[in-house]
Amino acid sequence: MLFSLAAAGQSPPKVIFETDMESDVDDAGALAMLHAMADNGECEILAVMHNTSDPYGPGVIDAINTWYGRPDIPIGKYPLDDAHSFTFGGQPEYARDIALDSAYPKDVVSRDDAPNAVELYKDILARQEDSSVIVISVGWLMNLRRLHEDPAGARLIQRKIRELFVMGGRWNPSGEPHMNLAGRHNEVPVAARAGAYVVHHWPTRVTYLGIEATAGAAGAALEHQPRENPVRRAYEVAIRNSRFNLRWKHHTADQSTVLFALRGAGDVWSIIDQGTPTMDWNGSAWITTWESNPDSHHRALKRTGSAAALQKACDTIESLMIQAPRKRKKI
Ligand SMILES: [Ca+2]
Numbered sequence: 001m002l003f004s005l006a007a008a009g010q011s012p013p014k015v016i017f018e019t020d021m022e023s024d025v026d027d028a029g030a031l032a033m034l035h036a037m038a039d040n041g042e043c044e045i046l047a048v049m050h051n052t053s054d055p056y057g058p059g060v061i062d063a064i065n066t067w068y069g070r071p072d073i074p075i076g077k078y079p080l081d082d083a084h085s086f087t088f089g090g091q092p093e094y095a096r097d098i099a100l101d102s103a104y105p106k107d108v109v110s111r112d113d114a115p116n117a118v119e120l121y122k123d124i125l126a127r128q129e130d131s132s133v134i135v136i137s138v139g140w141l142m143n144l145r146r147l148h149e150d151p152a153g154a155r156l157i158q159r160k161i162r163e164l165f166v167m168g169g170r171w172n173p174s175g176e177p178h179m180n181l182a183g184r185h186n187e188v189p190v191a192a193r194a195g196a197y198v199v200h201h202w203p204t205r206v207t208y209l210g211i212e213a214t215a216g217a218a219g220a221a222l223e224h225q226p227r228e229n230p231v232r233r234a235y236e237v238a239i240r241n242s243r244f245n246l247r248w249k250h251h252t253a254d255q256s257t258v259l260f261a262l263r264g265a266g267d268v269w270s271i272i273d274q275g276t277p278t279m280d281w282n283g284s285a286w287i288t289t290w291e292s293n294p295d296s297h298h299r300a301l302k303r304t305g306s307a308a309a310l311q312k313a314c315d316t317i318e319s320l321m322i323q324a325p326r327k328r329k330k331i
Helices: 002-007 026-039 057-067 094-099 117-125 142-149 151-160 189-201 220-224 230-241 253-263 307-321
Strands: 014-019 044-050 133-137 161-167 205-209 269-281 286-303
Touching: 014 026, 014 253, 026 044, 026 057, 026 230, 026 253, 026 307, 044 057, 044 117, 057 094, 057 230, 094 230, 117 142, 117 151, 133 253, 142 151, 142 189, 151 161, 161 253, 189 269, 189 286, 205 253, 205 269, 220 230, 220 307, 253 307
Parallel strands: 014 044, 014 133, 133 161, 161 205, 205 286
Antiparallel strands: 269 286
16 A cells, blocks of 8 residues: 555545544544554544543543654544533443543643634645545544534535545444434434434535444454553553443444545445435434435445455454554653
């Protein structure tokens, strides 16, 4: 990948990462992967946006960015107080532990230290070349809705964003999306409404990785990483606090989305590029459906790889999650 990009004279994609960094630990694993892939020349990280009302996700983001030698990546926040994820039953709440622990260096501790994501998007996008930015969204979609509802934001989306990758939905077959689009069974209605808004209104190409298309489980090797690695710590605290028997080897919904966004379908996924997604309330639940009408600018992934191909993808995810930082500063 590195060599093929260089040979083609192309710049690596510029990524803005949207995360609910505290409702599950796969977000920490996905941000670790993104840094490893930036170290490998496969992407440039422009910003990380936190998309819940919980206080300490931005602190975890900055701890991970700092661990990987990128302490100054801008971090944006969702500024309203109507979308908490920590109240879900059994949530592991690793974010507070890491944000308040000085063993994990950072200069952003909580949402109080981060600017409004919409303003940060506009500031960053305005300085990019046209069609040069991809957004990888592995959490809720309120920031993206609010950016699109802002007239200047909508113009910048059209000009600067090449593609949006969304971990969320349930497309093949269709069904109740749970996270991220439905705000966990509509427990957070503002998140579900934002999911439906983005499904129906986002103007650039969008590729969805539904919950049914996750590559598999990975992460066992994290246990043997240095204790000062905040990604390892996130998993350790989540395992300690979980009521659902969470283990080091954990699902890779968010990491799978990063893998596809930066390396493509490989022999893991088929791309459904005909049809249109919809998201509707059926009276008791939100349902995501893939309508097989002719073309749209939307795509969905179908997991079609062999068992060996899926295992190889999980091995790739794990090796990226534990790849040592290339430029970590001595602190
Ligand atoms: Ca997530």
